[in-house]
Amino acid sequence: MGQPQSKPSKPWFIQPGDHIYCQRKGGLYYHHGIYVGDDMVIHLQGKAKKLEPLPECRKCKDKRVQNGEIAKVCIDCFLRGERPRIYDYGVSLLEFLARKGGTCCQRDSKPPxxxxxxxxxxxxxxxxxxxxxxxxxxxxxxxxxxxxSAASYQIECIARGIGAGPVGRLAGAAIAVAWRVSKGVRKT
Ligand SMILES: [Zn+2]
Structure with a gap:
């Protein structure tokens, strides 16, 4: 119920291979995923949050893959009514510092x-x-x-805000190191 969003849900500007994000909890944080085409998004989500009622979505119920905590869902389930935005890659340092953390990064994207x-x-x-x-x-x-390679600028930005500059940067760097340690060696 309340289900069928019959309007075409994927905005024209989103292309397969794009990193998209949208607000959650009224803008408290952003949720991120990779648009992989056919109105589907692959994302990583916390355990508690994946308990949304699966069978209610007509669009992705059949194609939906729940595999551990990475899931493939339709773009409607990903967006939950919020406006999608594109995460930008290859931005300049100035732009990176001027923009809100967790919306862009300086690294270049691989091909889609x-x-x-x-x-x-x-x-x-x-x-x-x-x-x-x-x-x-x-x-x-x-x-x-x-x-x-992974990074979370949303988190680093929060750390930066708390530490106001160098201290925050250190905190961000520490988080990045913690991430690498937690991952160990990884393959792609
Ligand atoms: Zn869905």
Whole structure:
């Protein structure tokens, strides 16, 4: 009930291989995922949050894959009514610092087909480890798919805000190191 969003849900500007994100909880944070085509998104989500009623969505119920904590859902289920935005890659340092954390990064994106392959590989093999807000979140997953190494600027930005500058940067760096340690050696 309340289900069928019959309007075409994918905005024209989203292309397969794009890292997209949207607000959650009224803008408290952003949720990130990789658009892989056919109105489907692969994302990493926390355990507690995946308990939304699966069978209610007509669009992705059949194609829906729940594999550990990486899931493939339709874009409507991903967006939950929020406006999608594109996460930008290859921005300048100035732009990166001027924009809100967790909306862009300086690294370059891999080509779309590689991004989709990585996301699909991680989905099928459930190779990204358990969700952790600080060390292994939805942004880490999406940035990893796009670039081959993970980062969460949303978290680093929060750390930066708390530490106001250098201290925050250190905190961000510490989080990044914690992430690498928690992952150990990984393959792509
Ligand atoms: Zn759905």
């Amino acid at each position: 087909h590689e991004v989709i392959s990585i996301a699909t590989y991680l989905l099928e093999r459930n190779r990204f480890g358990p969700y952790g807000m600080l060390t292994n979140n939805c942004e880490h997953f999406a940035v990893f798919c796009k670039t081959g």
